[in-house]
Amino acid sequence: MSAETLAVESDFFAPRTAIDDLLFAFLTEKAQTAPVPGQSALILMLRDFISGGKRVRPLLCVTGWIAAGGRGDLTQAVRLAASIELAHTCALIHDDIMDASDSRRGRPTVHRALADRHHIPRLAQQYGTGGAILLGDLALVWSDELLHTTPMPDAHRARVLRCVDLARSELIAGQHLDLLTTGRLHASVETMLSIIRYKTAKYTIERPLQVGAALAGAGPDVMNACSAYGIPLGEAFQLRDDILGVFGDPDRTGKSRLDDLREGKCTSLVVHALRVCGPAQAGRLHTLIGDPDIGEREAAEVCSILTSTGARRAVERMIEERYRQALDSLALAPFPADAVRTLKDVAEAVVHRAA
Amino acid sequence: MSAETLAVESDFFAPRTAIDDLLFAFLTEKAQTAPVPGQSALILMLRDFISGGKRVRPLLCVTGWIAAGGRGDLTQAVRLAASIELAHTCALIHDDIMDASDSRRGRPTVHRALADRHHIPRLAQQYGTGGAILLGDLALVWSDELLHTTPMPDAHRARVLRCVDLARSELIAGQHLDLLTTGRLHASVETMLSIIRYKTAKYTIERPLQVGAALAGAGPDVMNACSAYGIPLGEAFQLRDDILGVFGDPDRTGKSRLDDLREGKCTSLVVHALRVCGPAQAGRLHTLIGDPDIGEREAAEVCSILTSTGARRAVERMIEERYRQALDSLALAPFPADAVRTLKDVAEAVVHRAA
Numbered sequence: 192m193s194a195e196t197l198a199v200e201s202d203f204f205a206p207r208t209a210i211d212d213l214l215f216a217f218l219t220e221k222a223q224t225a226p227v228p229g230q231s232a233l234i235l236m237l238r239d240f241i242s243g244g245k246r247v248r249p250l251l252c253v254t255g256w257i258a259a260g261g262r263g264d265l266t267q268a269v270r271l272a273a274s275i276e277l278a279h280t281c282a283l284i285h286d287d288i289m290d291a292s293d294s295r296r297g298r299p300t301v302h303r304a305l306a307d308r309h310h311i312p313r314l315a316q317q318y319g320t321g322g323a324i325l326l327g328d329l330a331l332v333w334s335d336e337l338l339h340t341t342p343m344p345d346a347h348r349a350r351v352l353r354c355v356d357l358a359r360s361e362l363i364a365g366q367h368l369d370l371l372t373t374g375r376l377h378a379s380v381e382t383m384l385s386i387i388r389y390k391t392a393k394y395t396i397e398r399p400l401q402v403g404a405a406l407a408g409a410g411p412d413v414m415n416a417c418s419a420y421g422i423p424l425g426e427a428f429q430l431r432d433d434i435l436g437v438f439g440d441p442d443r444t445g446k447s448r449l450d451d452l453r454e455g456k457c458t459s460l461v462v463h464a465l466r467v468c469g470p471a472q473a474g475r476l477h478t479l480i481g482d483p484d485i486g487e488r489e490a491a492e493v494c495s496i497l498t499s500t501g502a503r504r505a506v507e508r509m510i511e512e513r514y515r516q517a518l519d520s521l522a523l524a525p526f527p528a529d530a531v532r533t534l535k536d537v538a539e540a541v542v543h544r545a546a
Numbered sequence: 547m548s549a550e551t552l553a554v555e556s557d558f559f560a561p562r563t564a565i566d567d568l569l570f571a572f573l574t575e576k577a578q579t580a581p582v583p584g585q586s587a588l589i590l591m592l593r594d595f596i597s598g599g600k601r602v603r604p605l606l607c608v609t610g611w612i613a614a615g616g617r618g619d620l621t622q623a624v625r626l627a628a629s630i631e632l633a634h635t636c637a638l639i640h641d642d643i644m645d646a647s648d649s650r651r652g653r654p655t656v657h658r659a660l661a662d663r664h665h666i667p668r669l670a671q672q673y674g675t676g677g678a679i680l681l682g683d684l685a686l687v688w689s690d691e692l693l694h695t696t697p698m699p700d701a702h703r704a705r706v707l708r709c710v711d712l713a714r715s716e717l718i719a720g721q722h723l724d725l726l727t728t729g730r731l732h733a734s735v736e737t738m739l740s741i742i743r744y745k746t747a748k749y750t751i752e753r754p755l756q757v758g759a760a761l762a763g764a765g766p767d768v769m770n771a772c773s774a775y776g777i778p779l780g781e782a783f784q785l786r787d788d789i790l791g792v793f794g795d796p797d798r799t800g801k802s803r804l805d806d807l808r809e810g811k812c813t814s815l816v817v818h819a820l821r822v823c824g825p826a827q828a829g830r831l832h833t834l835i836g837d838p839d840i841g842e843r844e845a846a847e848v849c850s851i852l853t854s855t856g857a858r859r860a861v862e863r864m865i866e867e868r869y870r871q872a873l874d875s876l877a878l879a880p881f882p883a884d885a886v887r888t889l890k891d892v893a894e895a896v897v898h899r900a901a
Contacts (some may be wrong), residue, residue: 288679345700359683365582367585
């Protein structure tokens, strides 16, 4: 989701500078006060890595706060939003290690960049992996520091913390299921949707909205409305990602389209294609997907099968359905008009993005 | 530190059953309510892994609470202590990945056990690493859940959270420095002591005591007394670990003595030996330490150099000095008599343990 698809003048983006400034200042100070020699450079790497993000989750946190009636001084919502972005940074860094990805946001991944700068070749990979695991952990620990130092009414705190803890454990549940399924292309539609729900829908849309809403003291009606909007839209978000992963323009997505294929990810497209295709095409998909050595030509062949089987069209249809569902939920949501307007913009941007 | 070296009737161990029961019940419930299929088995693996620990940190948390005047119902201190153990579990699981260790506590490490149970050989290692990174993350996230649901007076909460956040980020600072130093045996004594201070002394002794003390509402005098005792004793703890790592009995430590050597860890023993030995011995140490292929014969050669250069004796002396310093601090500490007695037992056990 970027300024190309969601007008930069949308209210959604208004807090972005404040969030970025807070993260930059926080990490700069951490680098300047690193307790041991050599760690500053690693912390600055973390700061650089964060600077490339889209801020979907933290911006949704602020939107959730507004949806629950938050008004005026944004300081607390922005601090909580920055905390969410730091936890997400941990997830990305660790995910890239797990997937052995070389690039993210158009740049080398953290473990790769660290390995490249090590001067003893035999130790380089271990150093890259170890340093990146630790930088991810550090991002999560500092996410907690921001969370724990966000001033909030004692009456709201328990629900904010509960939502944050849920968001994180649900993400890991989705990632565990994803990992258990990788290399097994015969996953069911239910399994695939379960991965999408936990790994993306709840984590990326529903929970960030609810964390912000909880900060504003939201009751059950507002929390439920966040779910009614967030889960279908979040599913649409991931389904769009699946499509962009293989059909997107790498210059715009920042990721090679070979990554998803080489890893053998059991995406919505693959699950759909395998349900309808004949044995010859199924054989080709099983051979090509998960093969770490495939190149652009094989990727093009997979794309052609995903298109000719109607899988791409089916996933586009699923996106459209969920987009409608999310919009319909807004008609019933007890949100103020400005929040509804922003959430409509967001829904539009999520489903029609190119990056 | 075990019942062999610290009498089981010591007050220190009294809360152990309550901590273990809470962790077991918490993880059993998590396994039973896992939101996605297949995750239960992973959570039970985490529960099994935790069952083998010594509980030094959580028990020190309860001791800190008593040292700051905590009395009566242990429920809150035990919950906070269990939270500390879960965060430590994350550290251990991630550490084993970073060090590529095969065994821990006499059993396969988590990443190794996961890799062994994968049925596609080509994907097994990636699966083991990925699953273990996620299980470590999950332990940290659930540590937060226990932390966030420990009832505590609002007036004490900020200091408890501050101590927890500090403990975690200091550990990572120590691990980063350790990683930056691995494979570079010419580290200075200062660097080696800095690693020990951050990776162990603060994280294992000082901060757990302070977290418990903060729960009981400790003021600066009690917090400072925790540092005066905890830092020297924690350094002694790590120095003892360095000795046990190469001179210990693997049947009792649960770790192969080849691990530390193969990884090329720049331990206190190595730093000392390199300061005094001649070029021939230095050459052998540089050749052998960090060589992933060395066996028991080479390990025996390293041990012999570490002994003949006086490095082992020098480290034993450092342990003794720090042990004295910790005991002396207790004479001045504003702790109640029962806490002082327990902390004396702990100091004795830390320096004279065999596992």
